[in-house]
Amino acid sequence: MQRYQDDILRIADELTDAYVEVFTAPPWTHRDPDETRVAFRKRLDDDARRPGFAAWIERAGDGRIAGFVTGWTTPAPFRTDRAYGKVRERLGAEQTDDLLVGAFEIDELGVLGWARGTGLGRRLLASATEGQPNGAWLLTWNEAHDTIAFYRRTGWHEPPVAGPETDIVVFLSPDHPKLP
Template sequence: MQSYQADLIEIADELTEAYVEVFTAPPFEHRDPAETRAAFRQRLEGDVRREGFQAWIERSADGRIAGFVTGWTTPAPFRTDRSYGAVLERLGAEQVDELLIDAFEVDELGVLAAARGTGLGRRLLATATAERSRAWLLAWNQNFDTLAFYRRIGWLEPEVRGDETDIIVFVAPTHPRTP
């Protein structure tokens, strides 16, 4: 497994294609590949400059990307763009401050179809959070296999204090303030 920081941009085209392969397949088949490609690539350009940004890539025997994970340290104040507003609605400001601020935010985790069932997703998450007891991530509430995976490996859902949304927040099993 190879670790990256801002140098991830050197393989941005390859990573973008892997991302599109994962996030336009079921249950995301409703996403347009061209729009998904453009949006991810644009986000990646900014994400690599975030404080604490890190990424890990695992390659298959043929050298292609088999899986990836990216993340960074969640800054204060908590953002409200993308899905962050839904997180704030779901958990409330107090829990967001307590659980998520200054924690490692797993932004993207993807395992390509050929590598599923090999333990790669678990290894990627374990690597990303190995030196960070405080970590968190989001999942779409309709991505049932992924939700089951996170629960099976011990990731926990904080108490919902606000409105239900279409995202689920998970904190690492090692988080010192686990629910």
């Protein structure tokens, strides 16, 4: 497994292809591949420049990307763009700031279909969360039932819902120091 920082942009096109393959397959078949490609590539350019950005890539024996994880340390103040507003709505401002700000935020985790069932998702999460003193967190779509089941099986915990339900589910890493 190889760790990247802003040098991820050297393989941006290859990573984008892998991302599109993962996130236009079930349960994300409603996503348009071309729109998904453009949006992810733009986000990657921006995200790779965030303070604390890191990515881990696992390759198959033939060199193809088998899986990836990206993230960064969540800064203060907690953002409101993208799905962040839904996170704050779901958890409440106080809990969001207490549990998520300063923790490592898993932004993207993807394992290509042909590499699933090999433990790669677990290894990617372990690589990204190892040594994170403030724990880690992630969110997923509430309709990604297999993904939610995976996080639960691997020991990730859902913090208490303080506000209205949204279409996202937030998880804290198994070793998060502030598990409620």
